[in-house]
Amino acid sequence: MTRVIQWATGVTGTMSLRHVIGRDDLDLVGVRVYDPAKSGVDAGSLCGMPETGVSATDDRDALLTTDADVVLYMGKVETDTPGCFADVCDLLASGKNVITTGSRFIHPRSLDGSLADGIETACERGNSTFLGLGLYPGFIGETLAPILSRITARADRIDVREVLNYSTYASHDLIFNAMGFGFPPEDTTPLLTNTQYAASAWIGSATVLAQALGLEIRGVEGYREVATTPRALTVAAGEIPAGTVGAMRFGVVADCGDVTLSVEHLTRMADDLAPDWPAEIGYEVSFSGEPNLRIHLVIGSHDEDHAQQGCLATAMHAINAIPAVMAADPGAYDLSTITPFVAHWAGS
The missing domain is CATH 3.30.360 (Dihydrodipicolinate Reductase; domain 2)
Structure with missing residues (x-):
């Protein structure tokens, strides 16, 4: 079982949380929320699933010390770039692999060399792996x-x-x-x-x-x-x-x-x-x-809501990347350098 922290529960994060809970091969061990009203609420209640026994928290430091294999990071990097990069670096340095969504994580070095240096240093310190992806951008x-x-x-x-x-x-x-x-x-x-x-x-x-x-x-x-x-x-x-x-x-x-x-x-x-x-x-x-x-x-070819289905596709891209990230040598990757992967729902 791969131990997972879901970081943020916006539209995409809530869809990701629902599927992490529903997977037999993934073990939810933490949920990061930003709304104090969500803190203390069972993760299942946040996404329309049965209770899990895992309570969401707005305590950032508590999750940094939580044992986990991978963090699905879906914070608002478009509106808080420094804060989100600081989160990711601290998570990587704590020994957790991190898969991110958000445009500024797709190729950090093209955005800012110092941000990319910070991620690479954190990967070295934590012996961990980073991958940025999404749908558009990110796929x-x-x-x-x-x-x-x-x-x-x-x-x-x-x-x-x-x-x-x-x-x-x-x-x-x-x-x-x-x-x-x-x-x-x-x-x-x-x-x-x-x-x-x-x-x-x-x-x-x-x-x-x-x-x-x-x-x-x-x-x-x-x-x-x-x-x-x-x-x-x-x-x-x-x-x-x-x-x-x-x-x-x-x-x-x-x-x-x-x-x-x-x-x-x-x-x-x-x-x-x-x-x-x-x-x-x-x-x-x-x-x-x-x-x-x-x-x-x-995406949403049977007249579903295209925006919502796009968020679901983004969430699933992150979840389906977990085995490739877990198998990769420590370091910072993008979609041109990570080993190609496919969905891992078959047989689950």
Whole structure:
């Protein structure tokens, strides 16, 4: 049995917690929560499962000293990068392997060399292993695109794009404070209005893709475009007034010499907003070269909520990575360096 700590119980974290509890090969030994109202609550009650006997806690230090093999870390690294990296380094140094979700963990060195140094030092100190992954970023560009390259003779450009409707995504902090929905388009308060910061969400994905293909990034350009809503919208995260940001696209373009890589996220709060932008919900990878090709992936293909199903896919990517991380030599890995893995639910 692999002893697991679930760190954070937001949308993705709650889905992860539910599946950890339901697995015969995983033993839940701790749950980190940030809401004092959740502290002391049985883990099963937090995710609609039977009681487990494991109580959630908001005591960070208590979990650092809890015996565990791996931590599924799903803290809000987009809005608290220093704090989340400090958590991960302390967990690694305590001897626990850590699998993270969140854009800034996909390839820490492309974000900040000192953050990557901290993770590598913590792995050495704790004889532990780190892996950052996700869905987008964290799977589509980093894993799916390199596989598609196997059937090409050459590529001049590779485009990776996510198109979603976030009206059902309930994270107020991410939707408003980080992304900037519901703000006037000229308001620079939200984090992603800084195009450099917006680019940092995807530079890790582009870097891992480049590494997987043996390319060297020579230059990077980030961008962000927004469109306003002509009417007030009520969405899961709150109220979006008329005349404020209701749709956006942002990403990064990486110059790799003969090959250009583009990684983009596009999301709306209503399907009719920004009608001139790509509209087909899902994930797309396209190669311009020989042959030209395009693949479109829909998660939630039976008319389920796409945002929720994407969170589930993110959670399962982390859970299914556990055996590969446990088997790896100590150190910091990304999806181009970890041993390839598949789901480990067969026979469970």
